Amino acid sequence: MKDAEPKRYFLKTFGCQMNVYDSERMAESLAREGYGETDNPEAADLVILNTCHIREKAAEKVYSDLGRLRDMKERRRKDGKETVITVAGCVAQAEGAEITTRQPAVDLVIGPQSYHKLPELVARSKSTRTNIVETEFPGDEKFTRMKAPRRIASPSVFLTVQEGCDKFCTFCVVPYTRGSEFSRPVARIEAEARELADAGAKELVLLGQNVNAYHGEGAGGRSANLAELIRVLASIGGIERIRYMTSHPRDMDNELIAAHAEVRELMPFLHLPVQSGSDRILAAMNRKHSAAEYIDIIARLRKARPDIALSSDFIVGFPGETDQDAEETIALIKAVGFAQSFSFKYSARPGTPAAGRDGQVPEPLKGERLQRLQAVLDSQQTAFNAQSLGNAVPVLFERIGKSGEIVGRSPHLQLVHAVGPGDLVGRTARVAIDDTRRSGLSGVIAAA
Ligand code: 5AD
Ligand code: SF4
Numbered sequence: 001m002k003d004a005e006p007k008r009y010f011l012k013t014f015g016c017q018m019n020v021y022d023s024e025r026m027a028e029s030l031a032r033e034g035y036g037e038t039d040n041p042e043a044a045d046l047v048i049l050n051t052c053h054i055r056e057k058a059a060e061k062v063y064s065d066l067g068r069l070r071d072m073k074e075r076r077r078k079d080g081k082e083t084v085i086t087v088a089g090c091v092a093q094a095e096g097a098e099i100t101t102r103q104p105a106v107d108l109v110i111g112p113q114s115y116h117k118l119p120e121l122v123a124r125s126k127s128t129r130t131n132i133v134e135t136e137f138p139g140d141e142k143f144t145r146m147k148a149p150r151r152i153a154s155p156s157v158f159l160t161v162q163e164g165c166d167k168f169c170t171f172c173v174v175p176y177t178r179g180s181e182f183s184r185p186v187a188r189i190e191a192e193a194r195e196l197a198d199a200g201a202k203e204l205v206l207l208g209q210n211v212n213a214y215h216g217e218g219a220g221g222r223s224a225n226l227a228e229l230i231r232v233l234a235s236i237g238g239i240e241r242i243r244y245m246t247s248h249p250r251d252m253d254n255e256l257i258a259a260h261a262e263v264r265e266l267m268p269f270l271h272l273p274v275q276s277g278s279d280r281i282l283a284a285m286n287r288k289h290s291a292a293e294y295i296d297i298i299a300r301l302r303k304a305r306p307d308i309a310l311s312s313d314f315i316v317g318f319p320g321e322t323d324q325d326a327e328e329t330i331a332l333i334k335a336v337g338f339a340q341s342f343s344f345k346y347s348a349r350p351g352t353p354a355a356g357r358d359g360q361v362p363e364p365l366k367g368e369r370l371q372r373l374q375a376v377l378d379s380q381q382t383a384f385n386a387q388s389l390g391n392a393v394p395v396l397f398e399r400i401g402k403s404g405e406i407v408g409r410s411p412h413l414q415l416v417h418a419v420g421p422g423d424l425v426g427r428t429a430r431v432a433i434d435d436t437r438r439s440g441l442s443g444v445i446a447a448a
Contacts, residue, residue, distance in 0.1 A: 006034070006036055007033075007034060007035045007036070007045050007046065008035060008036050008037070008038045008043055008044050008045055008046070009027075009030050009035045009036075009037060009038070009044055009045070009046040009047070009048060010037075010038050010039065010040065010041040010043075010044035010046070010047045010048070011023055011026065011027060011037070011047075011048045011050065012047075012048070012049050012050065012065070013050045014049070014050065014051050014052040014058055014061065014062070014089065015050075015051070015052025015053075015054060015058060015089065015090065016052065016054075016246075017158055017205065017207050017245065018112075018160060018163070018178075018207050018208075018209065019050050019051075019052060019089055019090075020158060021158040021159070021160045021207055022050060022088070022089070022112060022115060022160075023048075023050045024151070024153075024158070025115060025146050026048065026050070026088070026115055026118055027151075028146075028150065028151055029115070029116070029118060029119060029146055030046070030118070030119065031151070032119075033119040041069065041072060042072060042075075042076070044083065045081070045082065045083060045084065046083070046084045046086065046122055047069055047083060047084070047085050047086065048086040048087075048088055049062055049065060049066070049069075049086070049087050049088065049089070050088045050089040051087060051088065051089035051090055051091035051092060052089060052090055052091070053089075053090035053091045053093075053094045053095075053173050053177050053349075054090070054172075054173060054174070054347075054349075055344060055347035055349070056347045056348070056349070057347065059091050062087065062091050063102065063103065066085070066087070066099075066103040066105065066106060067103070069083075069085050069105065070085075070103065070105035073085060073105050074105075082126065084107045084108060084122050084125055084126060085105055085106050085107050085108070086106075086107065086108040086109075086110060086118075086122070087099050087106055087108070087109050087110070088109075088110045088111075088112070088115070088118075089112060090112070090173070090174075090177040090178065092109045092110055092111050092112075092135060093111035093112060093113075093135050093177045093178070094173060094176065094177045094351075095109075096109060096111075096133050096135045097109070097131075097133045099133075100131040100133065104131075106131065107125045107131060107132070108121055108122060108125045108131070108132050108133075108134075109131070109132070109133040109134065109135065110132075110134050110135070111134065111135035111136070111137075112142070112163070112178065113135075113136060113137050113142050113179070114134045114135070114136060114142065115142055115146060116142050116146045117134060121134055137179050143160075143184055143188065150192065150195050150196055150199055151199075152196065152199045152200050152201055154398045154399060155200060155201055155202040155203060155396060155397075155398060155425075155426045155427075156201070156202070156203035156205060156241070156396065156398055156409065157196050157201045157203065157204060157205065158205050158207050159189065159192060159193060159196065159204050159205065159206055159207065160184070160206075160207045160208065161183065161184055161189050161206045161207065161208055161211065161214055161216070161226075161229065161244075162181065162182065162183045162184070162207075162208030162209070162210065162211050162213065162214045162216075163178055163179075163181075163182050163208060163209060164178045164179045164180050164181045164182050164209060164210075165178065165180075165181060165209045165210045165213075166180050166181045166210070166213070167210060167213075167248055167250075167286070167288070168286055168353075169275070169285050169286055169287060170284065170285055170286045170352060170353040170354040171285060171315060171318060171346060171349065171352055171354045172349070172352060173349045173351065173352060174209050176351055176352075178209055181210060181213055181215075183208075183213075183214050183215050183216035183217075184216050185216050185217040185218075186216050186217065186218045186219070186224050186228070186229055186232055187217075189216070189229065189233070190232055190233065190236070193233050193236055193239065194236055197236050197237065197238040197239050198238075200238075200426055201238070201239070202238065202239065202240045202241060202396055202426065202427075202428070203239075203240065203241035203242070203243070203396055203409075204233055204239055204241070204242050204243070205242075205243045205244070205245065206226075206229070206230070206233075206242065206243070206244040206245075207244075207245065208244075208245075208246070209246065210246070210247070210248050210251065211226065211244045211245060211246060211247055212226050212244070212247040212248060212251040212252060212253075212256055213248065213251045214226040214229060216229065225253065225255060225256070226244065226256055226259075227253070227255035227256045227258065227259040228255075230242055230244070230256075230259050230263055230266060231259065231263060233265075234263050234264070234265040234266065239265060240265060240396070240428060241265055241267050241396060241411075242263070242265045242266050242267065243266075243267050243269060243413070245271045246271055246273060246313075247270065247271065247272050247273075248273075249272060249273075249274065249287070249289050249293065249294050249297055250287075250288050250289055252272065252297050252301075257297075257300050257301055257304045258304060260301060260304045260305040260308060261304035261305055267411045267412075267413070268305050268307045268308045268309060268411050268412060269308065269309045269310075269311070269339070269411065269412050269413045270301065270308060270309075270310055270311070271310075271311040271312070271313075272294075272297070272298075272310060272311070272312060273312050273313035273314075274287075274291075274294050274312045274313075274314070274332065274336075275287060275312075275313060275314060275315050275318075276291075276314070276315065276318065276321075276325065276328075276329050276332075277291045277325075277328040277329035277330070277331055277332025277333065278291070278321070278324075278325035278326075278328040278329060279291055279328075280320075280325060281318050281320070281321055281325050281329075284318065284319070284320055284354070284357075285315075285318060285354070286353075291328065291332050294332070294336075295332070295335055295336065298310060298336050307412075309339035309340075309384065309412040309413070310336060310337070310338050310339060311338055311339055311340045311341055311342075311413075312336075312338055312341045312342075313341065313342045313343070313344070314329060314333075314341060314342070314343040314344070314373060314377075315343075315344055315345075315346050316329070316343065316344070316345055316346065316366055316369040316370045316373055317345050317346040317361035317365065317366030317369060317370075318346045318354065318361070319346070319348075319354050319357040319358065319359045319360050319361065320357065320358070320359035321346075321359075321361055321369075326369045326372070326373070329373065330372070330373060330376055333373070333376050333377060333380070334376065337380055337384075338377060338380050338381070338384075339380070339381060339384040339412055339413075339414075340377075340381050340384075340413070341377045341381075343370060343373055343374055343377060344370075345363070345366040345367065345370055346361065346366065348360065378438055381438050382436075382437070382438040384412075385414060385436040385437065385438065385440065385441055386436050388410070388414065388433045388436055388441050389433055389434070389435075389436050390432075390433065390434075391432075391433050392430040392431065392432050392433075392446045393410045393411075393414075393416065393430065393431050393433055393441065393443075394410070394411060394428050394429070394430055394431075395408040395409065395410055395416045395418065395428065395429060395430070395431045396408050396409055396427075396428045397418075397420075397424045397425045397426065397427060397428070397429065398425065399425060400422050400425060401417060405417045405418060405419055405420075405442075406418050406419075406420050406421075406422060406424055406425060410441065414440050414441050415439065415440035415441070416431055416433075416440060416441045416442065416443070417440065417441070417442040418431045418442060418443055418444060418445055419444055419445070420444070420445040424445070429445050429446075430445070430446040431443040431444065431445060431446060432444055432445075432446040
């Protein structure tokens with residue numbers, strides 16, 4: 001590649017919102033280095049896969065993509081063009097040099113704590129023509145050193161406040177891939193939030209693998225919890241909505257529950273994964289709470305904020321799960337009533353305690369249990385959305401949809417489609433809901 005030509009990057013993101021946030025920050029730092037973005041990998045000098053390691057399927061997808069990218073790199077080489085293939089994210093962190101062994105076309109493997117070095121490492125890989133693997137754990141360096149100005153694609157923005165996890169659920173790779181808990185200082189988060197608000201952000205989605213375990217440095221060097229952080233961010237002019245995810249039931253403290261009652265900007269929605277409704281399985285998962293304790297937390301949240309809507313993650317087919325355990329999960333779902341949820345078949349992850357356990361559940365049985373569980377969750381979601389019919393719901397509009405309608409989110413995180421002027425994007429307007437389905441709501445603008 002000649003230096004005079006504009007450099008272009010292609011970036012594909014797998015997995016959770018934390019990866020989406022990291023990808024946005026990588027894009028910002030590449031833009032600062034003069035890179036333009038392309039959605040066509042064939043046109044890219046730099047290809048980045050920001051990967052997910054949480055379930056086997058997600059991780060294997062990366063290798064099939066890499067196979068195609070190897071062929072593409074070869075085609076481009078014949079045309080006299082260089083391509084740097086980069087694997088970032090949790091597969092990079094977990095597998096490191098194994099990736100370049102399995103797919104030698106990969107030039108750079110970079111873990112989530114090293115993204116501030118991305119442009120430098122890309123340049124080094126090009127000049128040395130060697131594979132580089134960078135998966136150190138240097139703590140907070142990444143956040144302080146990725147100081148490109150924030151770009152805003154939507155009025156709703158992700159803001160990572162915490163990374164890593166110390167909970168060690170026995171099915172989960174996160175404590176190994178993202179390391180132990182680290183919370184960013186309040187002042188740094190506040191500064192980033194102000195910058196986002198100045199750029200037009202209306203909603204902050206605070207992210208962390210275990211976000212409600214947040215304990216960052218606050219005023220006077222004291223440790224601040226998530227409730228305190230939320231109150232600081234809610235006072236920033238222009239910030240109308242705050243959400244946070246993902247939380248652990250054990251860290252749902254009284255102050256955070258009180259914030260749901262008192263902080264107007266905190267949206268009446270909470271993603272609080274329970275994983276299973278069976279105490280036996282919860283113990284085997286090392287979740288550190290019972291089904292009854294989860295239901296009690298929900299009751300206290302509803303007392304604080306009666307209209308709060310709930311969402312959860314579920315795993316079916318954890319080793320040792322019986323039909324009775326699966327029924328107990330369905331019973332918990334019926335007792336709580338979820339507005340939406342994510343559910344997965346258990347996937348044995350190398351290096352996690354549950355992976356080698358006896359009582360692995362056969363795939364077809366996992367499939368049956370998942371179907372049964374999803375049928376109940378789907379009907380709850382449909383029923384939850386149906387309650388909005390005829391209401392005038394405040395919607396923060398985020399984008400223009402495929403067929404020209406405007407699309408946003410309700411306070412309960414429901415997707416709302418409405419017919420209305422495009423200049424409502426970035427603003428909140430009331431929508432009179434005239435149609436509901438499982439996937440969301442639609443209606444007409446009632447008032448801006
Ligand atoms: N198998 C299936 N699902 C998993 N999750 C995490 N690890 C696994 C696994 N090994 C799910 C959990 C978690 C969500 C992000 O992914 O439900 O909350
Ligand atoms: Fe994984 Fe459990 Fe930590 Fe969530 S709380 S990231 S499921 S170990």
